[in-house]
Amino acid sequence: MSTSVLSKATRAIKLGMMPADGIGREVLPSAQRVLQSTPGAPKFEFIQLAAGFEHFQKTGSALPQETVDRLKNECDGAMFGSVSSPSHKVEGYSSPIVKLRKELDLYANIRPVVGVRGTKDDEKFIDSVIVRENTECLYIKSETIESTAEGQVAKAIRQISEKASTRIGKKAFQVALARAEMRAKQGSSATKQGANVTICHKSNVLSTTDGLFRTSVRSVKENDKRENGGEGLFEQITMDEQLVDSMVYRLFREPHVFDVVVAPNLYGDIISDGAAALVGSLGLVSSVNAGDNFFMGEPVHGSAPDIAGQNKANPIASIRSAALLLEYMGYPEPALKIYSAVDEVIREGKYLTPDLGGKSTTSQVEEAILKKLNP
Amino acid sequence: MSTSVLSKATRAIKLGMMPADGIGREVLPSAQRVLQSTPGAPKFEFIQLAAGFEHFQKTGSALPQETVDRLKNECDGAMFGSVSSPSHKVEGYSSPIVKLRKELDLYANIRPVVGVRGTKDDEKFIDSVIVRENTECLYIKSETIESTAEGQVAKAIRQISEKASTRIGKKAFQVALARAEMRAKQGSSATKQGANVTICHKSNVLSTTDGLFRTSVRSVKENDKRENGGEGLFEQITMDEQLVDSMVYRLFREPHVFDVVVAPNLYGDIISDGAAALVGSLGLVSSVNAGDNFFMGEPVHGSAPDIAGQNKANPIASIRSAALLLEYMGYPEPALKIYSAVDEVIREGKYLTPDLGGKSTTSQVEEAILKKLNP
Numbered sequence: 001m002s003t004s005v006l007s008k009a010t011r012a013i014k015l016g017m018m019p020a021d022g023i024g025r026e027v028l029p030s031a032q033r034v035l036q037s038t039p040g041a042p043k044f045e046f047i048q049l050a051a052g053f054e055h056f057q058k059t060g061s062a063l064p065q066e067t068v069d070r071l072k073n074e075c076d077g078a079m080f081g082s083v084s085s086p087s088h089k090v091e092g093y094s095s096p097i098v099k100l101r102k103e104l105d106l107y108a109n110i111r112p113v114v115g116v117r118g119t120k121d122d123e124k125f126i127d128s129v130i131v132r133e134n135t136e137c138l139y140i141k142s143e144t145i146e147s148t149a150e151g152q153v154a155k156a157i158r159q160i161s162e163k164a165s166t167r168i169g170k171k172a173f174q175v176a177l178a179r180a181e182m183r184a185k186q187g188s189s190a191t192k193q194g195a196n197v198t199i200c201h202k203s204n205v206l207s208t209t210d211g212l213f214r215t216s217v218r219s220v221k222e223n224d225k226r227e228n229g230g231e232g233l234f235e236q237i238t239m240d241e242q243l244v245d246s247m248v249y250r251l252f253r254e255p256h257v258f259d260v261v262v263a264p265n266l267y268g269d270i271i272s273d274g275a276a277a278l279v280g281s282l283g284l285v286s287s288v289n290a291g292d293n294f295f296m297g298e299p300v301h302g303s304a305p306d307i308a309g310q311n312k313a314n315p316i317a318s319i320r321s322a323a324l325l326l327e328y329m330g331y332p333e334p335a336l337k338i339y340s341a342v343d344e345v346i347r348e349g350k351y352l353t354p355d356l357g358g359k360s361t362t363s364q365v366e367e368a369i370l371k372k373l374n375p
Numbered sequence: 376m377s378t379s380v381l382s383k384a385t386r387a388i389k390l391g392m393m394p395a396d397g398i399g400r401e402v403l404p405s406a407q408r409v410l411q412s413t414p415g416a417p418k419f420e421f422i423q424l425a426a427g428f429e430h431f432q433k434t435g436s437a438l439p440q441e442t443v444d445r446l447k448n449e450c451d452g453a454m455f456g457s458v459s460s461p462s463h464k465v466e467g468y469s470s471p472i473v474k475l476r477k478e479l480d481l482y483a484n485i486r487p488v489v490g491v492r493g494t495k496d497d498e499k500f501i502d503s504v505i506v507r508e509n510t511e512c513l514y515i516k517s518e519t520i521e522s523t524a525e526g527q528v529a530k531a532i533r534q535i536s537e538k539a540s541t542r543i544g545k546k547a548f549q550v551a552l553a554r555a556e557m558r559a560k561q562g563s564s565a566t567k568q569g570a571n572v573t574i575c576h577k578s579n580v581l582s583t584t585d586g587l588f589r590t591s592v593r594s595v596k597e598n599d600k601r602e603n604g605g606e607g608l609f610e611q612i613t614m615d616e617q618l619v620d621s622m623v624y625r626l627f628r629e630p631h632v633f634d635v636v637v638a639p640n641l642y643g644d645i646i647s648d649g650a651a652a653l654v655g656s657l658g659l660v661s662s663v664n665a666g667d668n669f670f671m672g673e674p675v676h677g678s679a680p681d682i683a684g685q686n687k688a689n690p691i692a693s694i695r696s697a698a699l700l701l702e703y704m705g706y707p708e709p710a711l712k713i714y715s716a717v718d719e720v721i722r723e724g725k726y727l728t729p730d731l732g733g734k735s736t737t738s739q740v741e742e743a744i745l746k747k748l749n750p
């Protein structure tokens with residue numbers, strides 16, 4: 001996507017690796033090995049960094065300052081695994097992934113949800129990208145609680161700013177444009193024609209906050225046009241809207257109609273998990289947390305404590321996230337190689353983890369992908 | 376569900392009818408005719424009341440005081456159609472349905488999502504009820520906006536109280552119990568065994584607000600046990616939890632695992648639309664807005680301006696909502712007759728509206744249901 005100076009770097013690319021909790025510790029090493037073995041990929045140096053609920057239980061901190069400092073000062077990019085959540089409110093604990101997104105100003109969470117042609121998911125084929133705002137909404141975590149005569153009353157603030165909404169809107173248009181250009185290259189094999197951005201909101205109830213989100217995203221196209229003296233970059237990209245409740249409904253009924261969907265933080269969280277159900281498993285869905293100059297790959301799935309440590313987790317979401325990271329760091333060619341290798345393994349259906357109805361282990365799936373990359 | 380004094384009433388039951396906007400005006404009359412023609416149903420008097428966005432455009436009020444007054448002073452129950460939402464923020468406009476729920480203290484929105492056996496949805500069969508909190512969360516509509524050096528910043532308050540959460544939790548347990556008793560009556564033909572309440576929340580991020588929702592609902596079972604001297608009403612009902620993002624995912628992957636799901640207002644809105652996709656169409660999903668002494672039936676779908684006025688809308692969601700209203704007002708027998716008539720029409724597949732892949736009109740589907748009720 002962005003062409004980074006790194007593409008010209010001769011030194012190794014430093015990636016901060018935070019497996020964190022549960023299956024994150026199994027799938028992130030798989031992603032690391034794939035990055036190391038992809039033809040045409042740059043040379044990497046992997047820096048293991050602490051984060052997660054288990055780390056909190058041991059040390060009292062879910063995200064040590066050292067991790068943040070090294071990410072900021074040493075690393076060119078990062079990969080995050082998955083965090084476990086305490087089921088009760090735990091004093092002093094705060095989600096490290098939410099904090100990381102904020103600390104590194106990774107304001108966009110880009111989540112491609114793409115089926116694989118030639119599999120049983122063909123019928124409800126989806127090829128969309130959800131662009132989730134990553135820094136505000138209810139995730140500012142400004143909560144209070146008070147005791148009243150009628151019991152406790154808790155309040156949370158949901159913040160939507162013009163700045164963050166415009167910024168995420170712009171990112172969505174950029175993603176739509178990049179996809180359209182990619183499709184143009186692929187020619188007739190492209191699965192989608194028109195480039196479109198769907199704004200997901202609930203302004204029929206939240207007319208002020210979601211109203212601001214909506215108008216801010218809408219203004220991106222006009223502003224770009226004006227700034228470019230009448231011929232904007234995004235001219236070819238259409239725009240529509242969908243209330244978040246209908247969005248979830250339509251996602252399942254007509255997944256093929258959506259190209260790029262842009263949403264405030266919480267709606268983005270919910271609809272991307274929903275979309276994941278359409279491609280067969282959360283174990284397939286990747287994401288990249290993107291700032292202007294720093295990117296962090298992260299599978300969309302959680303830490304899955306029920307299967308952790310059993311070599312059963314699907315490494316594909318992590319491996320695809322690594323490819324997405326490469327793409328965003330300015331290395332589209334090796335990224336495409338990884339995508340194709342993964343698609344082939346899925347299509348063949350010989351090495352699949354249990355979430356996809358298979359019997360293979362994490363290691364076997366990783367190995368199958370490595371073989372496709374280096375036949 | 377609740378046995379109302381009305382079941383012994385000899386005078387006609389007065390129902391306030393608010394078709395409101397769009398297809399609401401086509402489907403609510405269908406529901407009315409079905410109520411009038413169901414054997415064993417009480418005698419009704421229907422009172423047509425104004426509400427909706429079109430009414431706002433004509434008069435400046437989306438919910439006239441007269442409507443609220445007559446509902447409160449004259450009516451025994453009500454039916455609501457659907458509202459159109461302005462796409463832009465319109466000064467002075469506020470959603471009449473959100474206001475009605477609050478004014479009449481209809482604190483629970485009960486949304487059964489039930490497939491029909493013997494149709495193609497058998498594979499992902501769902502038989503669940505979503506119990507949505509109906510009075511608070513972001514729906515208190517407390518929003519502000521200010522201009523800053525970096526542009527506008529909008530804020531909304533999300534309120535979660537112990538009182539409302541406990542009350543909705545109790546309702547969820549009551550619904551689960553009623554369902555279990557109904558299944559016990561049906562014997563082996565029942566599709567579900569265990570009675571369970573799933574608490575839907577996002578306490579890994581919103582530890583204070585959703586933490587309070589979670590613990591309040593959890594306390595319902597213990598409190599009931601204590602109040603009943605050790606042997607609570609809800610003893611047989613199990614409890615589990617699901618983060619809202621995973622909830623949407625699992626709903627699609629394993630819909631059969633959910634019995635009753637209880638959720639704060641916005642999550643409930645989103646997951647019930649999602650669940651609707653599983654039964655083939657939003658045009659099938661009914662709801663009742665329930666207070667302690669007043670009930671209002673309401674189809675889950677919107678006003679569908681694209682097909683309004685064309686005799687194409689599916690009347691089933693409204694007809695089922697009318698049956699649900701009957702059930703909650705203390706008339707389970709005629710309600711069950713309506714459910715069966717609707718199921719038969721769906722199963723036969725001869726009279727279906729376009730949303731279900733058929734070619735029938737609203738009137739033809741209504742007629743087919745009326746014929747099943749009075750063969």
Ligand SMILES: CC(C)[C@H](C(=O)O)[C@@H](O)C(=O)O
Nearest residue numbers: 083095097098269579580620
């Ligand atoms: C773990 C949790 C805080 C996180 C979120 O809600 O953002 C997760 O669900 C995700 O989507 O990355």
Ligand SMILES: CC(C)[C@H](C(=O)O)[C@@H](O)C(=O)O
Nearest residue numbers: 204205245458470472473644
């Ligand atoms: C019309 C809208 C205000 C409403 C809501 O969000 O509650 C609708 O989506 C519903 O579910 O009844």
